Amino acid sequence: MTRLFGTDGVRGLANASLTAELALDLSVAAAHVLADRGEFAGHRPRAVVGRDTRISGQFLEAAVVAGLASAGVDVLLLGVLPTPGVAHLTDTLGADLGVMLSASHNPMPDNGIKFLARGGHKLDDAIEVAIERRMREEWRRPTGGDVGRVTTYDAAVTDYAAHLVAATRRPLAGLKVVLDCAEGAAHEVGPLALRDAGAEVIAIHASPDGLNINDNCGSTHLGSLQRAVVEHGADAGFGLDGDSDRCLAVDHEGNVVDGDQILAVLALALRDEGRLAKDTVVATVMSNLGFVQALRGAGIGVRQTKVGDRYVLEAMKVSGYSLGGEQSGHVILSDHATTGDGILTALKVLERMAATGRSLQELAGVMVRLPQVLVNVPDVDKARTDDDAVLAAAVAEEEAALGDTGRILLRPSGTEALVRVMVEAPSLETAHSVAHRLADVVKRQLALD
Secondary structure, eight states, X not given: OOOSOBTTBEEEEBTTTBOHHHHHHHHHHHHHHHHHTTTTTTSOOEEEEEEOSXXXXXXXXXXXXXXXXXXXXXXXXXXXXXXXXXXXXXXXTTOSEEEEEOXXXXXXXXXXEEEEETTTEEOOHHHHHHHHHHTTOOOOOOOGGGSOOEEEOTTHHHHHHHHHHHTOOSOOTTOEEEEEOTTSTTTTHHHHHHHHTTOEEEEESOOOOSSOTTTTOGGGOOHHHHHHHXXXXXXXXXXXXXXXXXXXXXXXXXXXXXXXXXXXXXXXXXXHTTOSGGGEEEEETTSOHHHHHHHHHTTOEEEXXXXXXXXXXXXXXXXXXXXXXXTTSOEEETTTOSSXXXXXXXXXXXXXXXXXXXXXXXXXXXXXXXXEEEEEEESBOGGGTTTOHHHHHHHHHHHHHHGGGOEEEEEEOSSSSEEEEEEEOSSHHHHHHHHHHXXXXXXXXXXXX
């Protein structure tokens, strides 16, 4: 049977594949699994529930609350709040689980359900499998005073903003910032936190109507942020996504600063403060080779994982690392957060600017991005990617020609019948040539019968 849970919760087209009935059943099962693990022992179980600004979040929130309360769980409604804010309050309010309704950077018609365990941590695979197995099972329903209570928690935004400001060790006075809120979950708390930390803030795409989340704005569409930074003469700009768990940046000239560059800036900042655990950063195999070369040249180790912030998180937890992230802008600062936090990332970059007196452009210049080309090859048998001898020989030949000046990564898609061919090289022309030569080999060798 196909699993409901993907790499980041359960997602789908709201009211089509992701229905109110599914949301209710999932919530009941989640309550039962967590209760069976003993986390509810000795007290009434409690959950916190937050959502982004999608209009579908309203009916899905009602379904999730109904499921939890019917299973005897008391619910605190957080309202519109970023995913990392829900994670933070899951921990500080002593909740047994948290629920976030969001499809992150996906288009508005989609939505998703993310469950968080006690402490605000993402569920591991085994718990997700257990939740799926418990769905629609027979169970003894509580009645009378044993059903859950539902309460609105009005201090969610201010509590989370205060946490973010407390994590900022240096006032940001004198810095002018443009913040693109993606018409999403950070539209209120993002500008509030940056202003309370001392920055002058111009907020754009901060008027959500339930329909415009991620619509040509935010971290996936940086054009309006680039223009606004230049127009306002800002020191930097930051683009969040719909649930604010990722962040990309723009320097004062409107140049994009990606997740690899942000990680490099923060790695050096933490190293200089003596707070970079084991002098190592966790990144994924998609991180630019220029990032790896720059950090290793600075004496900082790079541990690389499979693509996906959950794998970055797992490596950080197992080995006790304090910084990790992805090129897409998921940055995890484990001293302050259990998940990627776009607002926190922006604050920490600004803190480094304030501490050094250097521009974001100067700071990001610590690494030089190698030209990177990604070619998707559709309609192939991706399961044979690692087993075809002809393909392996072609890759080996191209790798030998590149030597230490570039790299090649062939990666089967996790959701589609295609293989991704990624090549980095000293020049864009070389990267294009190598990528398309290998793509042709993939087409010939892995063609579907």
